[in-house]
Amino acid sequence: MIISKAREHELIRAAKAGDGKAVEGLIRAHQEAVYAFILRLSGRPHIAEDIVQEAFVRVLKNLDRFDPRFRFSTWLFTIARRLYVNAMQKHRPAYDTDTVSLRAAATTPPPGVSARGETMDNIRELLDTALEVLNDQQREIVLLFHQQSWPITEIAAHLDMPEGTVKSHLHRARRRMRRAIMADEVRHARAQEAWS
Numbered sequence: 001m002i003i004s005k006a007r008e009h010e011l012i013r014a015a016k017a018g019d020g021k022a023v024e025g026l027i028r029a030h031q032e033a034v035y036a037f038i039l040r041l042s043g044r045p046h047i048a049e050d051i052v053q054e055a056f057v058r059v060l061k062n063l064d065r066f067d068p069r070f071r072f073s074t075w076l077f078t079i080a081r082r083l084y085v086n087a088m089q090k091h092r093p094a095y096d097t098d099t100v101s102l103r104a105a106a107t108t109p110p111p112g113v114s115a116r117g118e119t120m121d122n123i124r125e126l127l128d129t130a131l132e133v134l135n136d137q138q139r140e141i142v143l144l145f146h147q148q149s150w151p152i153t154e155i156a157a158h159l160d161m162p163e164g165t166v167k168s169h170l171h172r173a174r175r176r177m178r179r180a181i182m183a184d185e186v187r188h189a190r191a192q193e194a195w196s
Helices: 005-016 020-042 045-061 072-090 097-106 115-132 136-147 152-159 163-183 185-194
Strands: none
Touching (some): 005 020, 005 072, 020 136, 072 136, 072 152, 152 163
8 A cells, every 4th residue: 555655644643642543554554565575585474474563563662753754664664674684683594394385385386277377476486586696785675676666765765875886786686686597497488488
């Protein structure tokens, strides 16, 4: 759900005053985007759920600290990202057997799945594989730019780096992703099929 900056500020003011519907509106407006972002960073649904929940708890407890000159989403994403980094530092990344089995099951679609559904599954798998070759910073920039549709200026402010550096990271990340897909004949064939 996309809301205007003015509507967002109305909800924040009402939430600060204790309006439960305003709190619900803020959560509903941003929950899917933050979850999708953290899920792509972590690759594990249960971690993404926990981090998103904790991010909203922290944001709602500290609404009085929000600077209205900026977008609420930028502040929320920054908090979620920090929580993700902290969680990854505490716990070394390890494959969750449920996630591994789900990914393995995704490669063999159930009978009756449409060709379009299979193509979308192939695209998702290609993107997941390509994202895995990126370092954390490149992955975050790619996700913010392509998945969340953030402009370069907002990404630069969020990561506290020059716009030119963000563009360079984005360019290098796309090149690495392309190489990862093209390096494997099966992936390359799937990519050709998906984009034809």
